[in-house]
Amino acid sequence: MTTMLEVTDVTAGACCTPLQxxxxxxxxxxxxxxxxxxxxxxxxxxxxxxxxxxxxxxxCVCDLIEPVGLSQPTVSHHLKVLTAAGFLTRSKRGTWAYFRLVPGALDRVSQVLTAS
Amino acid sequence: MTTMLEVTDVTAGACCTPLQxxxxxxxxxxxxxxxxxxxxxxxxxxxxxxxxxxxxxxxCVCDLIEPVGLSQPTVSHHLKVLTAAGFLTRSKRGTWAYFRLVPGALDRVSQVLTAS
Incomplete structure (x- = not known):
């Protein structure tokens, strides 16, 4: 079964006017x-x-806990914020949730900041 | 007389490892x-x-107050935060403070975020 969290795609809104x-x-x-x-x-x-x-x-969320040295609920909270902001998508396979980078999401933010 | 605020150049630290x-x-x-x-x-x-x-x-700070519709102390506070973060430099000429974009500062942040 694959469950996707709803994504509030704020990164889409960040795509428009280059800041500079x-x-x-x-x-x-x-x-x-x-x-x-x-x-x-x-x-x-x-x-x-x-x-x-x-x-x-x-x-897998199971592989993200040890590197940052925080509890699973805390890590899950941060992953939820990143998912809501449109940077990650979440899918569940068996016991564990997997998080995937949304292609282009960070690049859209990057393009708003750059002068070139 | 020209007075420069001390700049805590956190943007220099952001230049190193591309996040992706x-x-x-x-x-x-x-x-x-x-x-x-x-x-x-x-x-x-x-x-x-x-x-x-x-x-x-x-x-000039005098030209920044009306566009954002906030008080001068509030605008000055935000400009101070941007200066401390290394995005702006401040110089004083006569009565008014002038703020200038630090060349490359936003681009360094942009480069940390982009995959390309």
Whole structure:
């Protein structure tokens, strides 16, 4: 059985105006800030980088607990925030949940920040 | 007279490991999260984009208050956070403070996020 969490795709909203090209509207700034908040945590950044570096950009939650040295509920909370922000998708296989990087999601944020 | 605020250059620390290439160390993740926190606010994102879009990527604080619709102390606080994070430099000329985008600072963050 595969269960997908609902994804609030705030990264899609971050795709629009490159920050250094023209002033962001209030609405764009709100969307981008929400995306940045999901990234503004050291544990979430490490989890994202571990998932990204895993085979097929996918990792079992069971393999994410030890590297960050936190409890499973805490790790699951951070993964839920990253999923809600559109950076990860979640699927369940047997006992464990697997998290996969959403292709292009981090690149869309990157493109908003760059001048080139 | 020109007065420069001390700059805590956390963006320099964000320059190193591209997030999608290999797992971030705990220290890299702490530095990058601090940088992201400075960007995780809609007013700060708007201020950055207004400064970036101004002539010479520089703007007087007197021209930043009306566009964001907040008080001068609030705007000054947000500009201080962006300066401490290494995104802006501050110089004082006469009555007013001027803020200038640090070349490459946003691009360094962008490069940490992108896969390409």
């Amino acid at each position: 090209r023209e002033p962001l509207s209030a609405e764009e700034a709100e969307q981008l800030a929400a995306t940045m908040k999901a990234l503004a945590d050291p544990t979430r950044l490490r989890l994202l980088s571990i998932v990204a570096a895993s085979d097929g950009s996918e990792a | 290439r290999e797992p971030l160390s705990a220290e890299e993740a702490e530095q990058l999260a601090a940088t992201m926190k400075a960007l995780a606010d809609p007013t700060r994102l708007r201020l950055l984009s207004i400064v970036a879009a101004s002539d010479g990527s520089e703007a």
